[in-house]
Amino acid sequence: MDTECGSFGRAGANLLSVSAPRASFPAATIAKTVVFAAFIAVLGIFPGFYVGGSGVPIVIQNIGPPLVGAILGARRATASVLLLLALTAVGLPLLSGGRGGIAPFIGPSGGFLLGWPLSALVVGLVVERARRRVFRVLLAAIALGVLVDYTIGVPFLWAYTGDLTAAVVGSLVFVPGDIAKTVIAAAVAAVLHRALPDTLTVPASGSSTTP
Ligand code: BTN
Numbered sequence: 623m624d625t626e627c628g629s630f631g632r633a634g635a636n637l638l639s640v641s642a643p644r645a646s647f648p649a650a651t652i653a654k655t656v657v658f659a660a661f662i663a664v665l666g667i668f669p670g671f672y673v674g675g676s677g678v679p680i681v682i683q684n685i686g687p688p689l690v691g692a693i694l695g696a697r698r699a700t701a702s703v704l705l706l707l708a709l710t711a712v713g714l715p716l717l718s719g720g721r722g723g724i725a726p727f728i729g730p731s732g733g734f735l736l737g738w739p740l741s742a743l744v745v746g747l748v749v750e751r752a753r754r755r756v757f758r759v760l761l762a763a764i765a766l767g768v769l770v771d772y773t774i775g776v777p778f779l780w781a782y783t784g785d786l787t788a789a790v791v792g793s794l795v796f797v798p799g800d801i802a803k804t805v806i807a808a809a810v811a812a813v814l815h816r817a818l819p820d821t822l823t824v825p826a827s828g829s830s831t832t833p
Contacts, residue, residue: 651698654694654698654702654822655694655698655701655702655705656702656705658690658693658694658698658699658702659702659703659705659706659709661686661690662683662686662687662690662702662703662706662716663706663709663716665681665682665683665685665686665718666681666683666716666717666718666719666720667718668681668682668683668718669718669719670718670719673795674792674795675788675792676730676779676783676788676789676792676793676795677729677730677731678730678731678734678775678779678792678793678796679718679719679731680795680796680799681717681718682718682803683717683718684734684738684768684771684800684803685764685768685800685803685804685806685807686703686706686738687699687703687738687739687741687742687745687767687771688741688742688745688763688764688767688768688771688804688807689764689807689810689811690702690703690742691741691742691743691744691745691746691749691763691764691767692745692746692749692755692760692763692764692767692807692808692811693811693814693815693822693823694746694822694823695746695749695750695822695823695824696742696743696745696746696747696750697746698746698823699742699743699745699746700739700742700743700746702742703738703739703741703742704739706738707727707735707738707739709722710722710723710726711723711724711727717735729782730779730782730783731775732778732782733774733775733776733777733778733779733781733782734771734772734774734775734778736774736778737770737771737772737773737774737775738771740770740771740774741767741768741770741771742767744763744766744767744770745763745764745766745767746823748762748763748766749763749811749823750823750824752826753826754826755811755812755815755819755826756812756815757808757809757812760807760808760811760812760815761804761805761808763808764804764807764808764811765804768800768803768804772793775793776789776790776793777789779792779793
């Protein structure tokens with residue numbers, strides 16, 4: 623199925639491919655980017671929990687970027703996350719607990735937030751290159767994306783607090799929840815890829831589906 627063709631169908635797609643190259647007909651791509659940015663914002667409806675003294679909340683929303691990376695692929699997912707963060711930065715209350723503005727980016731969670739686009743990008747790149755978008759591949763990709771977020775978030779927290787031990791120990795509290803979220807996200811992504819193969823992102827390597 624070619625969703626980029628919208629309601630024009632296959633015949634319309636053939637006509638469009640003659641008169642307009644795919645890159646100049648990005649309406650579906652823009653729609654996916656916006657819809658999945660909204661999806662990550664919806665995850666922010668769930669409030670964050672502050673455990674320990676790090677000032678970084680336990681949230682559900684942080685699984686959004688790697689999950690969207692696993693669903694949309696690198697470019698669209700990164701664009702989705704950047705859109706969400708840009709709207710947040712200009713003041714929309716899109717982070718957990720209805721927070722927005724610049725403050726979250728320069729607070730203790732700032733590094734984790736900055737890691738979100740990179741997390742989406744890395745997961746998207748892995749999933750785009752995967753021959754089979756099955757649960758275990760998606761699980762590994764999403765786990766890698768979460769790890770990438772930690773590699774920015776923890777050093778940022780260290781710089782913020784000036785205390786490496788506090789930053790590392792304070793971040794351990796997130797690990798059980800992030801493992802659970804990763805497993806659930808991989809299951810969701812696997813179901814979506816099975817139900818809509820090559821529809822939401824680029825076709826899998828070696829896929830016979832027409833792009
Ligand atoms: C914010 O809303 O201010 C950003 C929250 C970042 C939370 C980080 S992401 C990785 C780790 N897992 C969590 O549940 N919380 C932290």
